[in-house]
Amino acid sequence: xxxxxxxxxxxxxxxxxxxxxxxxxxxxxxxxxxxxxxxxxxxxxxxxxxxxxxxxxxxxxxxxxxxxxxxxxxxxxxxxxxxxxxxxxxxxxxxxxxxxxxxxxxxxxxxxxxxxxxxxxxxxxxxxxxxxxxxxxxxxxxxxxxxxxxxxxxxxxxxxxxxxxxxxxxxxxxxxxxxxxxxxxxxxxxxxxxxxxxxxxxxxxxxxxxxxxxxxxxxxxxxxxxxxxxxxxxxxxxxxxxxxxxxxxxxxxxxxxxxxxxxxxxxxxxxxxxxxxxxxxxxxxxxxxxxxxxxxxxxxxxxxxxxxxxxxxxxxxxxxxxxxxxxxxxxxxxxxxxxxxxxxxxxxxxxxxxxxxxxxxxxxxxxxxxxxxxxxxxxxxxxxxxxxxxxxxxxxxxxxxxxxxxxxxxxxxxxxxxxxxxxxxxxxxxxxxxxxxxxxxxxxxxxxxxxxxxxxxxxxxxxxxxxxxxxxxxxxxxxxxxxxxxxxxxxxxxxxxxxxxxxxxxxxxxxxxxxxxxxxxxxxxxxxxxxxxx
Amino acid sequence: xxxxxxxxxxxxxxxxxxxxxxxxxxxxxxxxxxxxxxxxxxxxxxxxxxxxxxxxxxxxxxxxxxxxxxxxxxxxxxxxxxxxxxxxxxxxxxxxxxxxxxxxxxxxxxxxxxxxxxxxxxxxxxxxxxxxxxxxxxxxxxxxxxxxxxxxxxxxxxxxxxxxxxxxxxxxxxxxxxxxxxxxxxxxxxxxxxxxxxxxxxxxxxxxxxxxxxxx
Numbered sequence: 001x002x003x004x005x006x007x008x009x010x011x012x013x014x015x016x017x018x019x020x021x022x023x024x025x026x027x028x029x030x031x032x033x034x035x036x037x038x039x040x041x042x043x044x045x046x047x048x049x050x051x052x053x054x055x056x057x058x059x060x061x062x063x064x065x066x067x068x069x070x071x072x073x074x075x076x077x078x079x080x081x082x083x084x085x086x087x088x089x090x091x092x093x094x095x096x097x098x099x100x101x102x103x104x105x106x107x108x109x110x111x112x113x114x115x116x117x118x119x120x121x122x123x124x125x126x127x128x129x130x131x132x133x134x135x136x137x138x139x140x141x142x143x144x145x146x147x148x149x150x151x152x153x154x155x156x157x158x159x160x161x162x163x164x165x166x167x168x169x170x171x172x173x174x175x176x177x178x179x180x181x182x183x184x185x186x187x188x189x190x191x192x193x194x195x196x197x198x199x200x201x202x203x204x205x206x207x208x209x210x211x212x213x214x215x216x217x218x219x220x221x222x223x224x225x226x227x228x229x230x231x232x233x234x235x236x237x238x239x240x241x242x243x244x245x246x247x248x249x250x251x252x253x254x255x256x257x258x259x260x261x262x263x264x265x266x267x268x269x270x271x272x273x274x275x276x277x278x279x280x281x282x283x284x285x286x287x288x289x290x291x292x293x294x295x296x297x298x299x300x301x302x303x304x305x306x307x308x309x310x311x312x313x314x315x316x317x318x319x320x321x322x323x324x325x326x327x328x329x330x331x332x333x334x335x336x337x338x339x340x341x342x343x344x345x346x347x348x349x350x351x352x353x354x355x356x357x358x359x360x361x362x363x364x365x366x367x368x369x370x371x372x373x374x375x376x377x378x379x380x381x382x383x384x385x386x387x388x389x390x391x392x393x394x395x396x397x398x399x400x401x402x403x404x405x406x407x408x409x410x411x412x413x414x415x416x417x418x419x420x421x422x423x424x425x426x427x428x429x430x431x432x433x434x435x436x437x438x439x440x441x442x443x444x445x446x447x448x449x450x451x452x453x454x455x456x457x458x459x460x461x462x463x464x465x466x467x468x469x470x471x472x473x474x475x476x477x478x479x480x481x482x483x484x485x486x487x488x489x490x491x492x493x494x495x496x497x498x499x500x501x502x503x504x505x506x507x508x509x510x511x512x513x514x515x516x517x518x519x520x521x522x523x524x525x526x527x528x529x530x531x532x533x534x
Numbered sequence: 535x536x537x538x539x540x541x542x543x544x545x546x547x548x549x550x551x552x553x554x555x556x557x558x559x560x561x562x563x564x565x566x567x568x569x570x571x572x573x574x575x576x577x578x579x580x581x582x583x584x585x586x587x588x589x590x591x592x593x594x595x596x597x598x599x600x601x602x603x604x605x606x607x608x609x610x611x612x613x614x615x616x617x618x619x620x621x622x623x624x625x626x627x628x629x630x631x632x633x634x635x636x637x638x639x640x641x642x643x644x645x646x647x648x649x650x651x652x653x654x655x656x657x658x659x660x661x662x663x664x665x666x667x668x669x670x671x672x673x674x675x676x677x678x679x680x681x682x683x684x685x686x687x688x689x690x691x692x693x694x695x696x697x698x699x700x701x702x703x704x705x706x707x708x709x710x711x712x713x714x715x716x717x718x719x720x721x722x723x724x725x726x727x728x729x730x731x732x733x734x735x736x737x738x739x740x741x742x743x744x745x746x747x748x749x750x
Contacts, residue, residue: 328613332635340553
C-alpha cells in the first residue's frame with residue numbers, strides 16, 4: 001500500500017498522458033488490490049475457522065483426559081465411602097484401623113431400620129475418620145504439586161479428609177440443600193439412593209480442574225488436579241496454531257499477489273501499449289505471446305484495431321501531405337513568376353504574360369481545392385446525393401455528346417452500345433464519373449484510336465464499361481490507379497489533379513456500386529462500373 | 535556560368551530560366567528527364583537545377599544515371615519535403631535541394647554556393663592583386679573603387695577567377711558562358727577579354743597563344 005501511493009502521485013505529476021492511466025487509481029479501483037483483499041479475507045476466515053476448531057478439539061481432548069482421570073479417582077473414593085463394612089467384616093480384627101478405610105457409625109438419616117446385611121457403624125455426622133488405603137493413595141501423589149488431590153466433606157460440611165496437596169481455597173460447590181428423604185417402601189433403602197451419587201460436572205477452579213461428587217448419605221468428594229502444565233501446553237499449541245496460520249496467511253497473500261500480478265500483467269501491457277498509441281505512436285502493438293488466454297484474444301482484437309487505425313491514419317497523413325505537395329507547384333509558379341517580373345521594369349507584354357501564368361496557376365489550385373473538398377465530403381458521406389430513378393444509358397449518351405469535340409480533336413472515335421439501364425441515384429454525379437472515364441480514355445488513347453462505351457443488365461446489376469485502345473496501364477501501376485494523386489506518369493503536365501478516378505470510385509461506391517479496371521499493355525484499358533439494378 | 539534547368543511545369547521552367555538569365559547565367563532548359571539527361575551528358579554545365587517529379591524519367595532516376603558519367607553539381611527542386619525524400623535525393627548524388635515553393639534569392643544563393651564549392655572556393659570574395667570580385671553581389675572593385683562591368687564581362691571574369699591559375703581554353707569558355715541559343719561569334723570573346731584588360735589592367739589576364747586564357 002505504502003509503495004503504491006507515491007507511485008500514484010508520481011504518475012499524476014508526470015503529465016497528461018499518464019494521468020489518463022493513473023488518475024482513477026485507488027485501492028478499491030485496482031483489480032489487483034480488490035483480488036488481494038478478497039483473497040486475504042477468505043484466507044483469514046478459513047484459517048481462523050480451522051485454527052479455532054483444531055484448538056477446541058485439542059482443548060476438549062485434554063480436558064476429557066483429565067476429567068476421565070478425575071472421574072476414576074472420584075469413583076474409587078466413592079467406592080471406599082460406600083463399602084465400609086465389607087472391609088471390616090472381612091478383617092474381623094478390632095483395632096486394625098489402618099486396614100479399614102472407614103469407621104462408619106450407623107446412619108441416623110438413613111431410612112429407618114438398618115438395611116439387611118450391612119453393618120452401619122456411623123455416628124450422626126457420618127464417618128468419623130477416613131484413611132486412604134495404599135491402592136487408592138497411589139492415585140493421589142501428594143508429593144507432586146501437579147498431582148491429584150481430594151477433599152472429603154462430611155454431610156455437615158466439616159472436612160473429613162483432605163490430601164496434603166489440595167489447595168487451601170478449594171470450595172465445596174455443591175448445593176447444601178438437604179437430601180430428599182427417600183421413601184421407605186419396606187424392603188430396604190432404594191438402590192438408586194445408594195448407588196447413584198449426585199455429581200457436579202467437571203469445572204475449572206483457578207488453575208485446577210475439579211469434579212465434585214455427593215455421596216448418598218451426604219458426604220461430598222472433591223477430586224481435582226492442577227492442570228497448569230496442560231494449560232501451558234494448550235497455550236503453546238494455540239500460539240503455534242496462530243503462528244502457523246499467520247505464516248500460511250502471509251504465504252497465501254504473497255502467492256495471491258504473485259498470481260494477481262501475473263494475471264494483471266497482460267492488462268498492464270495492453271494499457272501501456274494503448275497509452276503509447278494514444279500519445280501518437282501508432283506503430284505500437286501488444287505482445288500477444290500468451291494468445292490462448294482470454295486476454296490474449298482481447299490483445300489480438302485490440303492489435304487488429306490498432307492496425308486498422310494505423311492504416312487509416314497513415315492514409316490520411318499521406319493524403320494530406322500529397323495535397324500539400326500538389327498545391328506547392330502552382331504556388332512555386334506564382335512566386336517565381338512574380339519575383340522575376342518584379343526584379344526590374346518590364347514591358348506591358350511581359351507583365352501580361354506573368355499575370356496569365358499566375359492565372360493558370362490559380363485555376364489549377366482552384367481545381368485541386370474543389371476536388372479535395374469533394375473527396376472530403378464523399379469521405380464524410382456529406383455529399384448530397386439525389387435519390388431518383390433514371391436511365392443510365394441516357395446519361396451516358398449525354399456524356400458522349402458532350403465529349404465528342406475532344407474526341408474529334410484527338411481523332412478518336414467513340415462507339416456505343418447502350419440498352420436501357422434503369423438505376424436509382426444521382427444522375428449528375430454519375431455523369432461526372434462517365435465524363436471522367438471518357439476523358440481519360442480519349443486522353444490516353446492512340447492517334448485514331450477508339451473508345452467504346454457499352455452497357456448491360458446482368459444478375460440484378462447494371463454494368464457500364466468504358467474501354468479504349470490506348471497504351472494500357474502496366475501491371476505495376478494497375479492496383480494503384482484509384483489511389484489519390486496517383487498518376488501513371490508521375491507528372492502534373494496533363495493538368496489533371498490525380499484525383500479524378502478516386503472521386504469517381506467514391507461516387508460509385510456511394511451509390512452502392514463497384515468500380516473495376518482491367519488493362520493490357522499496348523492493347524487498352526477498360527473501366528467497369530457496376531450499380532444495383534433499379 | 536552555364537546552368538541546365540530540368541522542369542516539367544512549363545510556366546515554372548520559363549520563369550526560372552528567365553530569372554537565371556537575368557542574373558547573368560547562360561541557361562539551357564529541358565521539360566523532362568530524358569531530354570535533361572541528354573543535355574547534361576553532352577555538355578559541361580556548372581550546375582543543374584532538377585525537378586524531382588517529372589514524366590518519362592523522374593529526377594531521381596535521371597540523377598542516378600547522370601552520376602555514372604558526370605560530377606556536375608545538382609540542385610534538386612522538390613515538392614516533397616519529407617526527410618526521407620531529401621535523404622534519398624542527397625544519397626543519389628544531389629549536392630543540395632530546395633523545397634517548393636521557394637524564393638528566387640534563395641535558389642540563386644544556393645546555386646552560387648554550389649558553383650563556388652565545385653570550383654574549390656570557400657568564400658564569396660575572390661581577391662586577385664588589387665582586384666576584388668564579390669561573387670554574391672556581383673561587384674568588382676579595383677583598388678577600392680568599383681569597376682562597372684557588363685554581364686558578359688563579369689561572367690568571363692568570374693569564371694576565370696574561380697579557376698584561377700588554370701589555363702582555361704576558349705572552347706571551355708564558350709561552353710560555360712553561352713547557352714545553346716546564343717549565336718556568338720568567336721571574336722566576341724576577344725572583345726570581352728580586351729575590355730576586361732582595359733578596366734582591370736593589361737597584365738590581369740594573360741593569353742596563351744593557341745590555348746586560352748589564365749588569371750595568375
